[in-house]
Amino acid sequence: MHASRTLGILSGLVAAIAALTGAAPGQAAAASATLVGAAPSQAAAASATLAGAAPTQAAAASATPVGAAPGQAAAASATLASAAPGQGAAASGAAAADRCAARSVALSVQGSILCVLIDDPARALRQRLLFDWIERSARIVAAYYARFPAPLVELRIQAAPGRGVRGGRTTNDSGLVIQVSVGREVTSDELAADWVLVHEMVHLALPELGRRHNWLAEGLAVYVEGIARAQFGNRDITDVWAEYRHSMPLGLPRAGEGGMDQTPTWARTYWGGALYCLQADVAIREQTGNRIGLQTALRTILKETGGYRAERDIDDVLRIGDAATGTRVMQDLYRQNKSTAITPDLDLLWVRLGIPIDPKSQPFDDHAPLAAIRIAITARYPEHP
Numbered sequence: 001m002h003a004s005r006t007l008g009i010l011s012g013l014v015a016a017i018a019a020l021t022g023a024a025p026g027q028a029a030a031a032s033a034t035l036v037g038a039a040p041s042q043a044a045a046a047s048a049t050l051a052g053a054a055p056t057q058a059a060a061a062s063a064t065p066v067g068a069a070p071g072q073a074a075a076a077s078a079t080l081a082s083a084a085p086g087q088g089a090a091a092s093g094a095a096a097a098d099r100c101a102a103r104s105v106a107l108s109v110q111g112s113i114l115c116v117l118i119d120d121p122a123r124a125l126r127q128r129l130l131f132d133w134i135e136r137s138a139r140i141v142a143a144y145y146a147r148f149p150a151p152l153v154e155l156r157i158q159a160a161p162g163r164g165v166r167g168g169r170t171t172n173d174s175g176l177v178i179q180v181s182v183g184r185e186v187t188s189d190e191l192a193a194d195w196v197l198v199h200e201m202v203h204l205a206l207p208e209l210g211r212r213h214n215w216l217a218e219g220l221a222v223y224v225e226g227i228a229r230a231q232f233g234n235r236d237i238t239d240v241w242a243e244y245r246h247s248m249p250l251g252l253p254r255a256g257e258g259g260m261d262q263t264p265t266w267a268r269t270y271w272g273g274a275l276y277c278l279q280a281d282v283a284i285r286e287q288t289g290n291r292i293g294l295q296t297a298l299r300t301i302l303k304e305t306g307g308y309r310a311e312r313d314i315d316d317v318l319r320i321g322d323a324a325t326g327t328r329v330m331q332d333l334y335r336q337n338k339s340t341a342i343t344p345d346l347d348l349l350w351v352r353l354g355i356p357i358d359p360k361s362q363p364f365d366d367h368a369p370l371a372a373i374r375i376a377i378t379a380r381y382p383e384h385p
Contacts, residue, residue, distance in 0.1 A: 101117070109135075112138075113152050115152070125182065130182070139232070143231065145299055150176050150307055150309065152175070167196065180197060195229075198225050198229060203217060207305045207311060207317060214264065219275070237380075250267045260337045280330050280333055287325075297325050305320065314334070319331060352369045
């Protein structure tokens with residue numbers, strides 16, 4: 001069964017408001033930043049309003065993140081060719097262009113092709129900014145997975161009124177397609193700080209698992225977005241841990257809820273799934289002496305399954321991930337949580353990782369028992385200081 005991974009608006013807003021009921025003070029700002037599609041560093045402004053796009057599992061859905069410093073675009077020009085309006089289709093070669101539909105611009109990323117189609121009759125969007133944004137996002141995801149997750153993807157950009165990136169959707173019904181809505185007045189700073197496109201591209205790396213396991217698809221996209229951007233130098237490391245510290249509690253089970261496979265609420269789908277990923281990452285690193293983590297498992301899952309182009313059983317996928325790390329962390333954690341509501345001691349986890357209550361204003365504890373694991377998870381690549 002092919003499906004879509006989507007970012008909704010009104011239904012997600014309603015679900016998020018419900019998820020925030022009874023939330024501890026301080027969680028609202030981080031959650032509202034997620035709702036409006038803002039980077040966590042924009043939480044202060046976002047917390048004033050819940051208006052905007054909110055991730056929702058409306059149709060087995062997927063929200064999306066991205067961004068990068070504008071100066072990174074030039075460095076990538078050797079690996080990703082693009083064209084400004086009027087220059088014709090830019091591609092790594094005629095063969096790449098031939099694989100894309102008419103009116104599309106073919107962009108080459110480490111051997112993969114992104115067929116970009118911009119629907120903007122008024123030609124209000126500054127296409128050079130869009131191509132830089134797409135390029136940065138693709139490079140961030142390719143760096144995390146050691147390859148871009150799909151050989152051929154159609155990327156449809158829909159112009160919308162206003163500013164910012166409005167939301168995204170990834171489907172695999174007849175070829176891989178990412179659809180993203182972008183405001184006609186979007187600025188380079190908004191594209192640099194936006195989280196949507198990286199999130200959607202991360203969805204390409206996990207096979208179709210079925211709607212019951214949508215929490216893993218969405219949770220991975222939420223978790224990997226922050227980690228991948230931090231490793232690339234596109235997002236402040238403090239910002240990432242501050243978001244996790246304040247938003248992960250949203251994924252804890254509420255009274256009367258069941259396991260992860262039984263509770264498809266917005267909070268459990270997105271932040272419950274992200275919490276599973278954090279727990280798995282920490283546990284893998286504990287069991288391997290911090291040599292490898294969840295990233296190693298995810299790279300192998302992509303390599304052996306082909307990602308979202310394929311349909312696989314969740315048990316097979318987790319088994320592949322565990323084999324790559326020489327552990328049973330992903331399988332055991334799933335077995336514990338799939339049909340039973342488990343509430344881990346998050347406060348203890350933050351203390352062990354050395355993450356303060358407010359990482360934006362308080363220092364990390366680099367002498368904490370798991371501080372080295374925290375540092376390793378978000379360590380930047382040498383080429384992106």
